[in-house]
Amino acid sequence: MKHPVDVHVGKRIRHRRWMVGMTQQQLAERVGIKFQQIQKYETGMNRVSASRLWDISEALEVPVSFFFEGIEHAQNQKEGVSVPADILSDKEALELVRSYYAIPENQRRRLFDLARVLSDAA
Incomplete structure (x- = not known):
């Protein structure tokens, strides 16, 4: 089962990648992994380790904290509280x-x- 925090971090990775106009392949190359791994991160299927999140933040030129912005929404989802969808996702x-x-x-x-x-x- 996907953890809501992993899903949230994955959405933030995808959101930033789209904002800078980067493909999954381009991000994967900058980080030194396969694009399939980026896909798994973005869907929350795989957790992003701290060191990998650091590499991704460097490649996308944002602080690591960017990926945790709005995390209270992920916590509310875990608790079953309905929250509005992020329009920019x-x-x-x-x-x-x-x-x-x-x-x-x-x-x-x-x-x-x-x-x-x-x-x-x-």
Whole structure:
């Protein structure tokens, strides 16, 4: 059975990897392991050792603590408490955010204003 903390850490690895636009293969090469192991970490099937988490944090350029942010949600899941899903763990939402910030600032502001008007109208 997957431990909620392992699942949480795996999601954070995947989240950061997506944020920097890195593939599982690229991360695996930087860490010195097979991409299948990255897959197992990201799904929570395998636990990430402390030294491996250190290597991953170096490759993804974040502190180790990044992988434990929001851990109280994982604890609540273990205890059976319903918690809302992390919107940025959704690949489509993450791609939308990445695309949004690729838009020039003046156009991005107009798009933001349009989205606000449309959401108020709904």
